[in-house]
Amino acid sequence: xxxxxxxxxxxxxxxxxxxxxxxxxxxxxxxxxxxxxxxxxxxxxxxxxxxxxxxxxxxxxxxxxxxxxxxxxxxxxxxxxxxxxxxxxxxxxxxxxxxxxxxxxxxxxxxxxxxxxxxxxxxxxxxxxxxxxxxxxxxxxxxxxxxxxxxxxxxxxxxxxxxxxxxxxxxxxxxxxxxxxxxxxxxxxxxxxxxxxxxxxxxxxxxxxxxxxxxxxxxxxxxxxxxxxxxxxxxxxxxxxxxxxxxxxxxxxxxxxxxxxxxxxxxxxxxxxxxxxxxxxxxxxxxxxxxxxxxxxxxxxxxxxxxxxxxxxxxxxxxxxxxxxxxxxxxxxxxxxxxxxxxxxxxxxxxxxxxxxxxxxxxxxxxxxxxxxxxxxxxxxxxxxxxxxxxxxxxxxxxxxxxxxxxxxxxxxxxxxxxxxxxxxxxxxxxxxxxxxxxxxxxxxxxxxxxxxxxxxxxxxxxxxxxxxxxxxxxxxxxxxxxxxxxxxxxxxxxxxxxxxxxxxxxxxxxxx
Amino acid sequence: xxxxxxxxxxxxxxxxxxxxxxxxxxxxxxxxxxxxxxxxxxxxxxxxxxxxxxxxxxxxxxxxxxxxxxxxxxxxxxxxxxxxxxxxxxxxxxxxxxxxxxxxxxxxxxxxxxxxxxxxxxxxxxxxxxxxxxxxxxxxxxxxxxxxxxxxxxxxxxxxxxxxxxxxxxxxxxxxxxxxxxxxxxxxxxxxxxxxxxxxxxxxxxxxxxxxxxxxxxxxxxxxxxxxxxxxxxxxxxxxxxxxxxxxxxxxxxxxxxxxxxxxxxxxxxxxxxxxxxxxxxxxxxxxxxxxxxxxxxxxxxxxxxxxxxxxxxxxxxxxxxxxxxxxxxxxxxxxxxxxxxxxxx
Numbered sequence: 001x002x003x004x005x006x007x008x009x010x011x012x013x014x015x016x017x018x019x020x021x022x023x024x025x026x027x028x029x030x031x032x033x034x035x036x037x038x039x040x041x042x043x044x045x046x047x048x049x050x051x052x053x054x055x056x057x058x059x060x061x062x063x064x065x066x067x068x069x070x071x072x073x074x075x076x077x078x079x080x081x082x083x084x085x086x087x088x089x090x091x092x093x094x095x096x097x098x099x100x101x102x103x104x105x106x107x108x109x110x111x112x113x114x115x116x117x118x119x120x121x122x123x124x125x126x127x128x129x130x131x132x133x134x135x136x137x138x139x140x141x142x143x144x145x146x147x148x149x150x151x152x153x154x155x156x157x158x159x160x161x162x163x164x165x166x167x168x169x170x171x172x173x174x175x176x177x178x179x180x181x182x183x184x185x186x187x188x189x190x191x192x193x194x195x196x197x198x199x200x201x202x203x204x205x206x207x208x209x210x211x212x213x214x215x216x217x218x219x220x221x222x223x224x225x226x227x228x229x230x231x232x233x234x235x236x237x238x239x240x241x242x243x244x245x246x247x248x249x250x251x252x253x254x255x256x257x258x259x260x261x262x263x264x265x266x267x268x269x270x271x272x273x274x275x276x277x278x279x280x281x282x283x284x285x286x287x288x289x290x291x292x293x294x295x296x297x298x299x300x301x302x303x304x305x306x307x308x309x310x311x312x313x314x315x316x317x318x319x320x321x322x323x324x325x326x327x328x329x330x331x332x333x334x335x336x337x338x339x340x341x342x343x344x345x346x347x348x349x350x351x352x353x354x355x356x357x358x359x360x361x362x363x364x365x366x367x368x369x370x371x372x373x374x375x376x377x378x379x380x381x382x383x384x385x386x387x388x389x390x391x392x393x394x395x396x397x398x399x400x401x402x403x404x405x406x407x408x409x410x411x412x413x414x415x416x417x418x419x420x421x422x423x424x425x426x427x428x429x430x431x432x433x434x435x436x437x438x439x440x441x442x443x444x445x446x447x448x449x450x451x452x453x454x455x456x457x458x459x460x461x462x463x464x465x466x467x468x469x470x471x472x473x474x475x476x477x478x479x480x481x482x483x484x485x486x487x488x489x490x491x492x493x494x495x496x497x498x499x500x501x502x503x504x505x506x507x508x509x510x511x512x513x
Numbered sequence: 514x515x516x517x518x519x520x521x522x523x524x525x526x527x528x529x530x531x532x533x534x535x536x537x538x539x540x541x542x543x544x545x546x547x548x549x550x551x552x553x554x555x556x557x558x559x560x561x562x563x564x565x566x567x568x569x570x571x572x573x574x575x576x577x578x579x580x581x582x583x584x585x586x587x588x589x590x591x592x593x594x595x596x597x598x599x600x601x602x603x604x605x606x607x608x609x610x611x612x613x614x615x616x617x618x619x620x621x622x623x624x625x626x627x628x629x630x631x632x633x634x635x636x637x638x639x640x641x642x643x644x645x646x647x648x649x650x651x652x653x654x655x656x657x658x659x660x661x662x663x664x665x666x667x668x669x670x671x672x673x674x675x676x677x678x679x680x681x682x683x684x685x686x687x688x689x690x691x692x693x694x695x696x697x698x699x700x701x702x703x704x705x706x707x708x709x710x711x712x713x714x715x716x717x718x719x720x721x722x723x724x725x726x727x728x729x730x731x732x733x734x735x736x737x738x739x740x741x742x743x744x745x746x747x748x749x750x751x752x753x754x755x756x757x758x759x760x761x762x763x764x765x766x767x768x769x770x771x772x773x774x775x776x777x778x779x780x781x782x783x784x785x786x787x788x789x790x791x792x793x794x795x796x797x798x799x800x801x802x803x804x805x806x807x808x809x810x811x812x813x814x815x816x817x818x819x820x821x822x823x824x825x826x827x828x829x830x831x832x833x834x835x836x837x838x839x840x841x842x843x844x845x846x847x848x849x850x851x852x853x854x855x856x857x858x859x
Contacts, residue, residue, distance in 0.1 A: 310739070312738065312739060332738055332739060332741050333741050333742075333743055335741070336740075336741030337741075342739060344735075344739055349733070349735060350733075350735045350736060350739060351733075351735075351736050351739065352733065352736055353728070353729060353732040353733050353736060353799065354732075354733075355732065355799060355800060356728065356729075356732060360725070364729060364736065364737070364740040364742075365740040365741050367722060367725055368722050371721075371722045374721045374722055374723065375720050375721055375722075376720060376721060376722055376724075376725055418740070
């Protein structure tokens, strides 16, 4: 919405040379940012570029070491997140910070409940919450409902209601679309447009360029904690320019060339696998050297399917056969011994020991193999992990650094690298590029292709259709727990797959919301 | 690992190489332990200030050091087991009760008739046995560790009272009774046992696959499970290990008192947890050190000793201990933060 009003509107937020250092890292190294009232200002940058730190500085979590922040004409130095909220800056984090066991209204007014004589005015709170929800186009969410029972999209609406309950003049949204299904994004944009038309400014962070083009007014690009470009027009700046300012090099969103080799023998056979309420009657095969992609939305049962094949969930019906031998159901140990490896959907909560060094995370599935008589062999582990770090171009290379200090893309490399150490025959990848920046993405694609070229079978789940189509040899489309289509990747295009993936999801949405 | 080949290293990696050891993540446990050493030195200075007469006698000082270590020995052994359980993401409230049950069971007339070997075997077997029950309830019965071990605490004390008929059972075995009474090279035998258990615990935690699994299970149970680690079996082993430590402690305590009774080792669970926590073990699991726990135990023993040499009552002593726990945790929370902030400004 690049409208003349926006260009003339008052600057509400202005950052000059903001610097923030942590022990060993200069997370922000001179950030400039200018946000006007009523605009959607997009923040673009790779993982580790400093976006998260910048948000935390604006929301009062961190205090900057140097530089100046101006907010509504005055200097802005929030002592804590509460005072930033009071000043009118609200933040909607990627991991929604709601209390699951409180109601919608209690969450919306958390920390600033309307009170009279020390008692919470529940009726007033409830009425006011309903008013805000209606304004957000979600009057159907009952203020008394427990937040736990809401789907992700509903929770996001509650987060926004909280921001509005503070009378926020600037709302920072950290990858708000990451938790949403495709058709829910449209609703999010409708809400954002409504907010900006009332003069509220939005800082919008996303990895998806098409979203920035659709909703954004201006773009500021960060790289290595510095502003590399400010106030570019969101709709007309060529993609090549944006990408090159993020990475310092020009790269395309390319997939490595498809290998032409014949596929090997059958590695994985799944027959009639099912779990009530998750997926039913799934049959598929993966051959040596083949990449099989599963396209489907969150909730289509794809992650559950992968976890069941891997033994992390026990199937209620059906069998899993690896290289001709039936796999013991419900045993991850048996799956790993049979040569399966998995990179789960949630890196931090399902795959990593964040406080432990990189090498111990890389060797988490193999350290027993290097041990002698029960004693670990740290030297060997570090050597093997360094080899993987070199092969995957991990940054930093020093594998004794804790995993916590890595960016999302590098953490994902650690998780994938874990399975490159053992003799993994079949790799299950669940959303391998979620939250991974463009540069690291291309590297991960190459890694996956190289694995297949070496004869490893890959079963890949992704909600990004181009990724599945670009990477996989064969594609299965899942919807509501069933495979609705199976075809070689060459025979499908993005529109067809999207159609298949989304059909019927509209009705499902009405039931859940 | 520094390659000169890589073109233009990013600016934000530079300070990483020049940062000092106290800002380094890996040295964090060392910093913690240094703080505990500082507390220890402070306690000794208080001791010197309050009883200069005693501290001027070098023989007394030497003997007093061993008194403190002996005081720390039994609870120290229990704390090693507790440290493993907590790092592994659990908690064991039943340790005191297991010590009592193992002590009582190994001093029944029937067990004593098998001699010292029979008594030691009995104490260790009872300890491991109850630990395995804890482990089964928690790992396979999916009970919350707090609840399961609380239930076992109550039940084990009850069983100990039942076996002993609420009587104090005197140990007539001279081998057992001599353990606590004897020295080797002027150092009490109990101190050797503590040293052996601590050394074994350190090796187990830092150098073996068992230790690695413990950190993995406690640090992120889902990641451990999805990496193929048998989380249930490991959890069971952790509680069995804690039980084993309790069995060893039972023999030491029985030897000290030359008797056992159902009320012995009262509230040891709290002392052991407190020592582990002030030693830097994270209550939510995934992080902790054996040396830290040992220092925690020694700090508590030194406080007890400080009160004893000043003829002060145990009531005041307990209040001070409570204060120390709070202070230690507060200091650990704030020290790192404020230090790094301070140096960032400079």
